[in-house]
Amino acid sequence: MSTEAPQRAGEIIATSTTDFTAQCYELYQLPPLGSPVKNGDAELEIYAIVYNATTSSIEPGRHPIARGKDETSEEAIYHSNPQLEKLLRSEFSALVVGHKAGDKVHHYLPPKPARIHSFVHLCSPQEIRDFSQSLGFLDIIINSQLPIPRDELIAACLRQISRAYEDADSFLVLVGKRLAALLSDNFSQLSAILERIKQ
Amino acid sequence: MNQDNKEPKLGIIVAGSLNKGIEVKLDGSASVEDVAVGRYVAIEGRRHRFLGMLTDVSLGVTDPHLTLTPPDTNDPFITEVLSGTSAYGTLHITPYLIIGGGASIIEGPQPVKTVPSHFSPVYLASDNDIELVFGKEDKDRFWIGNPLDMETKLCLNLPELVKRSNGIFGKSGTGKTFLTRMLLIGILQKSQAVNLIFDMHNEYGWEGTSEGSKRKVKALKQLFQSKVAVFTLDEENSRHRRVSTDFTVKIGFDEITAEDISILRVTLNLTDLAVEAAYQLQRRLGRSWLRQTLELSDEDIEDKLEGLNIHTSSLQSLKRGLNTISRLPFMQPHVDTPAVNELISYLDRGINVVLEFGRYKDITAYILVANLLTRRIYDRYRDLTEKAMAENTQPPIPLVITIEEAHKFLNPEIASQTIFGTIAREMRKYNVTLLVIDQRPSGIDSEVMSQIGTKITCLLDNERDIDSVLSGVFGKGELKSVLAKLATKQQALIFGHAVPMPVAFQPREYGSAESYRSFTDDAGSAEQAAKDIEELW
Numbered sequence: 001m002s003t004e005a006p007q008r009a010g011e012i013i014a015t016s017t018t019d020f021t022a023q024c025y026e027l028y029q030l031p032p033l034g035s036p037v038k039n040g041d042a043e044l045e046i047y048a049i050v051y052n053a054t055t056s057s058i059e060p061g062r063h064p065i066a067r068g069k070d071e072t073s074e075e076a077i078y079h080s081n082p083q084l085e086k087l088l089r090s091e092f093s094a095l096v097v098g099h100k101a102g103d104k105v106h107h108y109l110p111p112k113p114a115r116i117h118s119f120v121h122l123c124s125p126q127e128i129r130d131f132s133q134s135l136g137f138l139d140i141i142i143n144s145q146l147p148i149p150r151d152e153l154i155a156a157c158l159r160q161i162s163r164a165y166e167d168a169d170s171f172l173v174l175v176g177k178r179l180a181a182l183l184s185d186n187f188s189q190l191s192a193i194l195e196r197i198k199q
Numbered sequence: 200m201n202q203d204n205k206e207p208k209l210g211i212i213v214a215g216s217l218n219k220g221i222e223v224k225l226d227g228s229a230s231v232e233d234v235a236v237g238r239y240v241a242i243e244g245r246r247h248r249f250l251g252m253l254t255d256v257s258l259g260v261t262d263p264h265l266t267l268t269p270p271d272t273n274d275p276f277i278t279e280v281l282s283g284t285s286a287y288g289t290l291h292i293t294p295y296l297i298i299g300g301g302a303s304i305i306e307g308p309q310p311v312k313t314v315p316s317h318f319s320p321v322y323l324a325s326d327n328d329i330e331l332v333f334g335k336e337d338k339d340r341f342w343i344g345n346p347l348d349m350e351t352k353l354c355l356n357l358p359e360l361v362k363r364s365n366g367i368f369g370k371s372g373t374g375k376t377f378l379t380r381m382l383l384i385g386i387l388q389k390s391q392a393v394n395l396i397f398d399m400h401n402e403y404g405w406e407g408t409s410e411g412s413k414r415k416v417k418a419l420k421q422l423f424q425s426k427v428a429v430f431t432l433d434e435e436n437s438r439h440r441r442v443s444t445d446f447t448v449k450i451g452f453d454e455i456t457a458e459d460i461s462i463l464r465v466t467l468n469l470t471d472l473a474v475e476a477a478y479q480l481q482r483r484l485g486r487s488w489l490r491q492t493l494e495l496s497d498e499d500i501e502d503k504l505e506g507l508n509i510h511t512s513s514l515q516s517l518k519r520g521l522n523t524i525s526r527l528p529f530m531q532p533h534v535d536t537p538a539v540n541e542l543i544s545y546l547d548r549g550i551n552v553v554l555e556f557g558r559y560k561d562i563t564a565y566i567l568v569a570n571l572l573t574r575r576i577y578d579r580y581r582d583l584t585e586k587a588m589a590e591n592t593q594p595p596i597p598l599v600i601t602i603e604e605a606h607k608f609l610n611p612e613i614a615s616q617t618i619f620g621t622i623a624r625e626m627r628k629y630n631v632t633l634l635v636i637d638q639r640p641s642g643i644d645s646e647v648m649s650q651i652g653t654k655i656t657c658l659l660d661n662e663r664d665i666d667s668v669l670s671g672v673f674g675k676g677e678l679k680s681v682l683a684k685l686a687t688k689q690q691a692l693i694f695g696h697a698v699p700m701p702v703a704f705q706p707r708e709y710g711s712a713e714s715y716r717s718f719t720d721d722a723g724s725a726e727q728a729a730k731d732i733e734e735l736w
C-alpha cells in the first residue's frame with residue numbers, strides 16, 4: 001500500500017448503501033468524473049466511483065445571479081466578490097462499487113454505508129491497480145440506475161483507472177473484452193463505450 | 200492429468216455430444232485462420248485428456264446487430280476487443296481417444312465413451328500426444344509422414360497393417376503411386392510380409408517419374424537390390440528402359456481357364472452366353488480348350504460341340520475374345536515352366552516381386568495376368584497354410600498383393616467371382632492380403648470395401664467416391680469435410696484397422712537423395728543398405 005498521505009477529496013454529507021455525496025473543502029476542487037475514491041478505515045474501506053458533481057448555492061432558496069457585466073474575466077468576478085467562495089459549494093456523488101475488509105477486496109456492496117462527516121480520499125494508483133485486478137465492479141455500474149448515462153460513466157471510469165497502469169492499452173483491451181462478455185447481447189452499448197475508451 | 204501444455208491454447212469447450220462432436224469457443228488470442236480442418240487437438244478434461252480432430256470451423260457473433268452494423272475494423276483496439284468476445288470463432292471437434300487419466304494410463308489410448316466437461320481447455324495436440332497414440336519409429340513402426348501442420352513423425356504399425364487388405368485411393372495425380380511406393384518399402388522392411396506388385400505403369404520396380412520436376416525417382420529394386428526381383432511381361436520394353444529384369448513372364452494358352460474369361464466379360468465385350476460357352480468348352484475339351492476353340496473350323500463345330508448348348512453367335516463372340524487374348528505378345532501356345540512357379544520360388548525366399556507390364560498397359564492384359572497368377576498363388580498359399588495347420592509346420596510368408604485400377608477386379612458384378620474378391624473378403628485366412636489402389640473407389644463392391652482394413656485416401660472430389668471410402672466410419676460426416684479439403688497433392692487421410700484414430704497427414708517426401716537415404720537407413724540391416732547404396736553410386 002502507498003505510504004504517501006492520501007489526498008482528501010471531501011467530506012460526506014449524504015450517504016446510503018449504494019452511494020454517497022461529499023462536499024469539497026474548496027470550491028471546484030472536484031475529483032474527475034469516473035475517478036475511484038475511498039472512504040472509511042482499515043477495518044472497512046469503501047470504494048466508490050465519482051459519477052456526478054454539482055456546484056450550487058449554499059442556501060437552497062437563493063439562486064446565484066449574474067455579476068460580471070462590468071468585469072473582463074471570470075476570475076475578476078470572484079476577485080471582486082470574495083463572499084462567493086462562501087456562498088457556493090461544490091459536491092460530488094460516488095457510486096459504491098466495492099469494499100475492502102481487512103486485506104480482502106470485494107467487488108460487491110459493503111455491509112454498512114459510509115458515515116456522515118467521514119472523509120473521502122482519492123485512491124492511490126496502487127490501490128486502483130489492486131482494486132481493478134478483478135473487473136467485477138463493472139457489473140455494478142452496468143446494473144445501476146443513475147442520473148447520467150451509464151456508458152459515459154463506465155467509459156470515464158475506465159479511462160481514469162487505466163491511468164494507474166503503465167500499459168494502459170493492454171488494460172483497456174482486457175476490460176474491453178470483459179465488457180464484451182457482460183454486454184454480449186447489446187452490441188450498440190458496447191460499441192458506444194469502446195468508442196469512448198479507445199486512445 | 201497435469202500435462203504441460205506447451206502448445207497454444209485454442210479455446211474452451213462450450214457444447215457438444217459424443218455423436219455429433221464438440222463445440223469449442225476460440226479464445227480471442229487464437230485466430231480461426233491459424234487452424235485448419237484435419238488438425239489434431241488435445242482437450243484437457245477434468246479427469247482425462249482427450250484427443251480429437253478438428254473437423255469444422257465457423258464464425259459467430261453474440262449479438263446479431265454486430266453483423267448488421269459491423270464495427271470499425273480499421274481500429275485495432277476495437278478489433279482486438281471484439282475478436283474472441285462478441286465476434287468469435289467456433290471449432291468443431293470430433294473426439295476419438297482418451298490418452299491420459301483413468302484406464303488409459305495403464306492400457307494406453309482408449310476409444311472415447313464420453314466427452315470432456317464444459318469449459319475444458321483445448322490445445323493443439325503436442326508431439327507427445329501423437330507419439331503416445333501412434334508410437335515411435337521402431338522395428339514394427341514405419342514413418343509414413345507427418346500429421347498436417349505438425350513436425351511429429353506419424354508411424355504405422357506394419358505387421359498390424361498387413362493383417363488385413365488395405366486400400367489407397369485418390370483422384371488422378373494426388374500421390375497414390377508415391378504413397379504406395381513408400382508403403383511398399385515399409386512393408387518390405389518391417390511387416391515380415393513379402394510383396395507381389397502388379398505394376399501396370401512400370402513405376403514400382405526400377406524407377407518411376409515425378410511429374411513436377413519430370414525427373415526419375417528410384418523404385419524398389421534400386422533401393423533394395425537384394426530383396427526385390429523385377430519380372431516383366433515385355434522384355435524388350437524393360438531392356439529399352441534399362442531395367443535389369445530377373446524373369447520374363449510368358450503365359451501359355453493352356454493356363455487360361457474359363458474363369459479368367461468370365462472376369463474379362465466386360466473388357467472383352469462378351470455376352471453372358473459366350474462366357475457360359477467358355478465354361479462348357481473347357482469342360483468338354485480340357486486344358487487345351489482355348490487353343491482348340493480357336494482352331495475350331497466350321498466343319499468341326501458340329502462334331503465337337505455335340506450335346507453342348509452353344510449358339511453360333513455366342514461361339515463367335517467368344518472366339519473374338521479369345522483371339523484378342525491369344526494375340527497378346529506374352530501369350531504362347533505352351534510354356535514349359537509356368538511363370539507362376541518362378542514367382543512362387545522368389546516369394547518363398549522372401550523376395551519381393553514387381554511384375555512390370557511394359558507396353559501392355561491395356562486393361563485386358565492386366566486383369567488377365569493379375570487374376571491368373573494370383574489364383575495360382577492363392578491356391579498354393581491355401582494348400583501350404585492348411586498343411587501348416589494340420590502338420591504344425593511353418594506357414595508361408597504372409598503375402599501382400601498390390602493391384603491398381605482395383606475397381607476393374609472388384610466391381611460388384613465380378614467381385615464375387617474373382618480371386619481378389621475372395622482374398623478381400625476372407626481377410627488373411629491363408630496369409631494373403633491385398634493392397635488395392637484406385638481412383639474410383641465407388642466402382643468397388645461395397646462389401647469388399649467394408650472388408651478393407653485400413654484406408655488411405657488422398658483428395659477425392661466425386662461425392663460417390665467419398666461416400667464409398669467413408670462408408671461405415673465413425674464421424675463420417677466430419678471426415679468428409681476433412682477429406683474434401685485435402686491439398687491436391689501429397690496429403691492424405693488414413694483411418695481404419697491399423698490406426699487408433701483417423702489422421703490427415705502429409706506423406707513423407709519421396710525422390711530426393713536424402714529421402715532414399717532415410718528409407719534405406721531404417722532398413723534394419725544397415726550393412727546391406729550400405730552395400731546396396733554403394734553399388735548404386
Ligand SMILES: Nc1ncnc2c1ncn2[C@@H]1O[C@H](COP(=O)(O)OP(=O)(O)OP(=O)(O)O)[C@@H](O)[C@H]1O
Pocket residue numbers: 369370371372373374375376377378408409410411412638688689706707708709710
Ligand atoms: N510423397 C511425395 N513426395 C514427393 N512428390 C510427391 C509425393 N506425392 C506426390 N508427389 C508428386 O505428385 C505427383 C503425382 O503423384 P502420383 O504419380 O503418385 O499420383 P497418382 O495418384 O498415382 O496419379 P495417377 O492416378 O495419375 O496414377 C508426383 O509425380 C510427384 O511429383
Ligand SMILES: [Mg+2]
Pocket residue numbers: 375376
Ligand atoms: Mg499412379
